[in-house]
Amino acid sequence: MQLLKTIFLFEFRLLARQKFILLLIGFFFLTGIYSIYYGYHFTEKQLAAIDSLESGYQKKYKEIEAAFSADTTTAEGKILFNQAGIPSVIEYKNPLIAVCKPQLISILSIGQSDLQPYYDVITRRRNFMQGSNAEISNPEMLASGNFDLAYVIIFLLPILAIALSYNTWSKEKEQQTDKLLSLQGIYLRKIISYKLVFRFLLVGLMVWLLSIIGFISSATLIPFDLSAALFWLLSTSAYLFFWFAITFFILRLGKSSVHNALYLLGLWCALLILLPALCNTVVRLYYPIPLKTGAAVALRENSEAIWAMPHKLLIDTFYLNNPKYSPLREAADTSETSNKRFAAYYDLLGRRMTQAIENYNQYPAAQNEANLCLSWFNPAIKTQYLLNGIAGTGLNDYLSYQRQVNDFQKTWVDFMTGYVISDKKLLLSDLKDLPQFKLKFLKNKYPEIAVGILYLSGISFCIIFLSRKITVKI
Template sequence: MLFLISFFFAAGIYSIYCGYRFTQKQLATIDSLQRGYQKKYDEVVAGFSADTTTEEGKSLFNQAGIPAVIEYKNPLYAIHKPHAISMLSIGQRDLAPYYDIITRKRNFMQGATAEISNPEVLASGNFDLAYVIIYLLPLLAIALTYNTLSKEKEQQTDKLLSLQGGYFGKIITYKLAFRFMLTGIMAWLLSIIGFAVAALLISFDPSAAILWMLGISAYLFFWFALIFFIIRLNQSSVHNALYLFGLWSFFLLLLPALCNAIVRLYHPIPLKTDAALALRENSEAVWALPRKLLIDTFYLNNPKYRHLRLPTDTSENSNKRFAAYYDLLGRRMTRSIENYNQYPEKQNTAAISLSWLNPASKMQYMLNGIAETGLKDYLSYQDQVNAFQKRWVDFMSDYIISDKKLSLNDLKTLPQFKLKPLKNKNEDILAGITYLFSLSFCIIFLSAKFRIKN
């Protein structure tokens, strides 16, 4: 027992360390991006007061405030910062990009800025605390409890205990309750350590911590309900161990693989190369349009700029021609990407629906939801990036179409990306926790139909 507890605790500490290092690396990247942006921003601001007595200063002064120059020298970043406890459940953060460059060319190809990762590591997943809780915690509970009743019968101490008076079943219940508390304390202690370590990197979130503790308690209670059911069948220790390990394999290996195969079969995701090909084809097709047709289309789609129309709009290097190009390309790519994005959204919706059949999968979605590292969180981030990109295009187009420069005050009021949390996130997580507790009580009620024979 001491060896098992020590191994589980060591695995939990190592998982916290792995999550800490992973999150620390992402935060370092984000900090580098922000410092680089601030440095370039200061250089752009300095251009407004450059020394015009020198050639270099004169060039910087003339370029100051030009929209295209500002966007080229110092593009904005949309950043998906780690949540307060994302290091405990990494989820999709190792696969999905957590920052994107915002330009007028709305290509929507998120992922192009992500770091190159080892595919072997991505295939095996991350060893985070969520993995320890979902996979190893049930094994620890099984190892500590599978022979709670059968050992007494095999050693024939059950008759001796019965002679002492009292109901023998109560003794078994107390032994299970003690092991539940022991296993729970291990999981709760590791979680508290994880919260403390995460607080070294990101501000602590009490509501997320409470949901996390409730979630792992519900999951542990489910497994002890299963163990109680198997024990009440009054089989030998070997049979109990085989049955429980079979249930562990079913819920954590077989059923997830089966559900994943069904989801992929009915909701396949097309290759992202199709979107990249659409971007290239649309880019070439829009640029090849006759200039007059391109300008006419732009003013048709943006009637607020019609009063600025000039005969020179169709010239080779007209700013309005470039603005019309990016506007039409963005509109065409919006349709293409909306068509592409419906596939992962449908797949994710189907996977979440099937997770109600498997408490282990439900637990994974819940922990990822609490840590904001699930696919649903990434899809929300992607949608918000695309919406912000359109807002940025509209903002810059006002200056380009009007042939104006940005002032120093305009630079201070540039649009900034702010990620909004998912709606009803906590309600969905609480519904999942209620589901686990309800399922566990149903199993316990069913187990009570079996009487232990002394």
């Protein structure tokens, strides 16, 4: 214990005298602060857009509500009063918005939330082209990723760990202080291990400090989640532990400082650039995603085909698919202006397009599953999945949101169809009880994240165990 205290004190004093190392640490810390600001600004902008949508909806809702008590002594008031409660008018003037709000600690790991739509307009004839409301982004930015704290931790902090540790052993040999320590009976391997522990704690404390700053910043925008914060700290610590285990392994080979630096930087390039690019290429080759133009063509073709169907066949299909409305069947259902004909049109179009969209969504889901499987062979990518999962910004979270939107759209269609085919208007009390979309977060994701953390820790301990088996003459 006395040796550990002595080495930590010596390393701290040595660090205080190395201005370049202090500048390097300061640079990485400021980089982390900027990444938190970047994530905060992005999330703030997204929340502002969502608030604008919700404010617009509430404003239109009050206008629709006021139409029930409009002044019928004026021509404009008569029109508003007559239109009050008509389902198609309510849908047209104020369609429902399904929103995927930023959750947990998403400012620290933006993930897929900048690429995927975070709101959808819900009507009986929904826009089946998902992603149409996504903003246009710079392709270079989409290729490189967002400069959030997850990016800094995964890509940049390993470089700091390498810069601090690559010559921990070789420097002693090059300065020939290893012989002096050996003559004094001091176990050099233990000293090297303690030096690495000091550097691990130094970088780890910086990561924890940046993360805590991120948690505080996130809490000003999104309700704080303690579980997410704890799993974030554990995941980042396990990832740093992995890199220091790799460094320990390279140091145990007994090479020069230059060789150590080259080996470590080579591994960094392989794990963070080459392997991800190769895996991405392989996944896209075996699980290609078709163009969304196919869904657009399917929407147009189905719309035209269904509208051109014989009226009686369309109505028969509707009652066959919705037997609960059979008691409302009338001879006038097949007329050109029949509300039931329009309801039948939207019902059949929705059923056909739901199947088309489910067929399309299986491709990104297959890609995601393949990438998840391959991530077990690359701790860096696995950590990215873990951080995105903790922040609720991964592809799984988006696919879950999309499934919930599709399910809610069916609920909305069923709700409005009952009024349309009955030729009834919504009452003011009905207007207050309109179905509302409530996003449910993914359940049981923390056990999977815990398994991922154990995986990172297990690999690190295995690397350390193998390192200790390497015999090097000191």
